[in-house]
Amino acid sequence: MNVSIKVERKGMGIFMSTKYLIATVVETIIKVVIIAAVIVFVFRGATQAYEFGYRVFADQPVSASGGRTITVSVEESASLKEIARMLEERGLIEDANLFMMQELLSAYHGKIIPGIYDLSTDMTAGQMLEIMATPVAQETDSAQSTSTPVAGEAQDTEGEQGTEPVGEEVPQDGGEQPESGE
Structure with a gap:
């Protein structure tokens, strides 16, 4: 009888270790995905912050020349x-x-x-x-x-804007x- 009990326990042990192994693998995959998402989020945020900061201090016009x-x-x-x-x-x-x-x-x-x-x-x-x-x-x-x-003033203010x-x-x-x- 002891032999059959040991076999059953051994069988459950294998089942438990397989279940534990699968849970550990899934947990590791989830952690890696979360870490990757955080890295991507931080990288994109840093990139956007840099671009915004650059544009604040670069101060470029909408059109380089011939603007309206x-x-x-x-x-x-x-x-x-x-x-x-x-x-x-x-x-x-x-x-x-x-x-x-x-x-x-x-x-x-x-x-x-x-x-x-x-x-x-x-x-x-x-x-x-x-x-x-x-x-x-x-x-x-x-x-x-x-x-x-x-009548003569139109020629004097020809170059002025806002007239x-x-x-x-x-x-x-x-x-x-x-x-x-x-």
Whole structure:
């Protein structure tokens, strides 16, 4: 009788060790898959963070040359997020979040002045921020000259931008053509 009991126990031992072996293999496979997924996740996150950081400091325009000029209006109540989204929708910047980060890190943080601006797709975000944050003394001069139009003044202000009445958005191709009164 002892012999048959030993055989049964031995048979169960083999069964238990096979079950244990399969469980160990499955557990190891799951651990390897989880570790691989974490490595891929960390690598992709690091790559995206590097690319975003590079773009923040590279500060490249949307178009290298021959950009189009677009007139935009910044309201007094507009938040930075709204301004960034507007610039992205108009094609002046590629990424609103990137623009907000560039503004945060720039010397112009919180200094955007409400007004109407002529911005171009060949400007960098830094150049746009500089324009929108710098008070322009010429605005008062051009506003006075447009409020009292004189026939001879059109030739004097030929190169100035912003002398035409401006709506919410005025896309312009290349340079402005003054109205000819010749």
